[in-house]
Amino acid sequence: MLGNFKYSNPTTLYFGENALDYLKEELSNYGKNIMLVYGGGSIKKNGIYDDVVAILKDSGKNIFEDAGVMPNPTVEKLYEGCKIAKDNNIDLILSVGGGSCCDYSKAVSVSAYAEDDPWEKYFARMEEVDNKIIPVGCILTMAGTGSEMNGGSVITNPETKQKIGHVFGENVFPKFSILNPTYTYSLPKYQMVAGFFDIMSHILEQYFSDSDDNTSDYIMEGLLRSLIHSSRIAVDNPTDYDARSNIMWTATWALNTLVAKGKTTDWMVHMIGQSIGAYTDATHGMTLAAVSMSYYRLIMPHGLEKFKRYAINVWDINPEGKSDEQIANEGLDAMEAYMNELGLVMDAKVLGVTDKMLDGIADGTFISSGGYKTLTHEDIVNILKESMK
Incomplete structure (x- = not known):
């Protein structure tokens, strides 16, 4: 083994067919305003959306939806999410989807309260986070990126033709992630x-x-x-x-x-x-x-x-x-x-x-x-x- 290192991972994982049962327990740790992030709507077809929303409502949460996260999340979409998060004083960003949704949610979490342009600050200049961070939780529907248990976030700028990943520190890792393998069955x-x-x-x-x-x-x-x-x-x-x-x-x-x-x-x-x-x-x-x-x-x-x-x-x-x-x-x-x-x-x-x-x-x-x-x-x-x- 080379060098000296520290290992710590703050993300709590819930794994298995009944993993969603733990969502209500996790929600009790956060305020009332939840930003629900998802992609093109497949979670509405397979029933995951209804299950998650029912738990959120049963937990007394106010739901602010941010739908339409694309496979390669863009900087324009990031700005849109930042506005939703800041305007509604979001207490928790809940990502329901694959790695793109997780990546995007982490980008919003560090960017919503950034004083500088978040693309320039976090993706072009690769600066460390020095502003308020909104906590993130993930419900995974696709296996691949590993974004559910790390600080990585990749954003695309179509205008400059750049796709840049920033690996943030432990303070940006999802607080919890729910992994139900059956949620991946319907993927093309x-x-x-x-x-x-x-x-x-x-x-x-x-x-x-x-x-x-x-x-x-x-x-x-x-x-x-x-x-x-x-x-x-x-x-x-x-x-x-x-x-x-x-x-x-x-x-x-x-x-x-x-x-x-x-x-x-x-x-x-x-x-x-x-x-x-x-x-x-x-x-x-x-x-x-x-x-x-x-x-x-x-x-x-x-x-x-x-x-x-x-x-x-x-x-x-x-x-x-x-x-x-x-x-x-x-x-x-x-x-x-x-x-x-x-x-x-x-x-x-x-x-x-x-x-x-x-x-x-x-x-x-x-x-x-x-x-x-x-x-x-x-x-x-x-x-x-x-x-x-």
């Missing part, structure tokens, strides 16, 4: 498998760094094996409770800051994917899938030892009689075959990327130095070109 397959790969990518961004003997890497190998096994089952049977519950739990632990401890981390797949999303508004998990293989094949020689370990411990590649490079490549081949099996988008052109966008996407990509290779502008353009073949 495209969104479901995109979420699966978002989980995988979160783990790999933290796994492919360092070469020390690190407990976090052993945990991540177990999480990856569980995800691969359960995702295959869920694709065939979306209502398999064991599979969907394992996936939901894996998603949370993939990005609740635990497995990053004692490590440097990479995040270049996410940085490139987010820049693609700023230009195309494509589904986040699919942008990651489109660039992952070209990125990992580029950096594999610089982290050969870990890629060999990944092949053997995650994909069960037999190392006998093979060079380290052969083993590592077979592991990446197995990963690519799995991605195709799930039906992930592997061609960035399908997501709307064109040759004319390449320099702009590369310019909008934040460069991380935590992985095995620090990318140049040319590297990013080449990764994008490879992802369009």
Whole structure:
């Protein structure tokens, strides 16, 4: 394990088919004015909305709705939410939805009382929070982002073609999150498998760094094996409770800051994917899938030892009689075959990327130095070109 670190996670989780039963207990900790955040209305079709509203009313709460949160929440939507929160003296923001709703709710929580423009303050300049924060609670309906147990928030500015994530501190983590795996059953397959790969990518961004003997890497190998096994089952049977519950739990632990401890981390797949999303508004998990293989094949020689370990411990590649490079490549081949099996988008052109966008996407990509290779502008353009073949 590298360095010295502190680990703390203030989010309380309620997990299982009866997890919503704990909402009323949590609501007793907050004032009367609740801002109910959700997306396009699917929670009204599947009955979750009615269940949540009934609990809110039974708890004597005043409900102020903020609907229409889009998959890549925009800065314009953020301003709208800030006005609702501040005008109504909101005591708790209750997010009911997937990662975008959670991300958006955290952005509103820190932005509503910001004296400066919140986009400039928190996403362009990456400043720490120095104003009132509205507490957030999450009811999760999609597994993928891990936003239910971390301080991350990603907002898109369509005008500047930037999609920027700010990882806030523990004071911005959701106070509680309710995770009922059955709430994920009705998700369309495209969104479901995109979420699966978002989980995988979160783990790999933290796994492919360092070469020390690190407990976090052993945990991540177990999480990856569980995800691969359960995702295959869920694709065939979306209502398999064991599979969907394992996936939901894996998603949370993939990005609740635990497995990053004692490590440097990479995040270049996410940085490139987010820049693609700023230009195309494509589904986040699919942008990651489109660039992952070209990125990992580029950096594999610089982290050969870990890629060999990944092949053997995650994909069960037999190392006998093979060079380290052969083993590592077979592991990446197995990963690519799995991605195709799930039906992930592997061609960035399908997501709307064109040759004319390449320099702009590369310019909008934040460069991380935590992985095995620090990318140049040319590297990013080449990764994008490879992802369009």
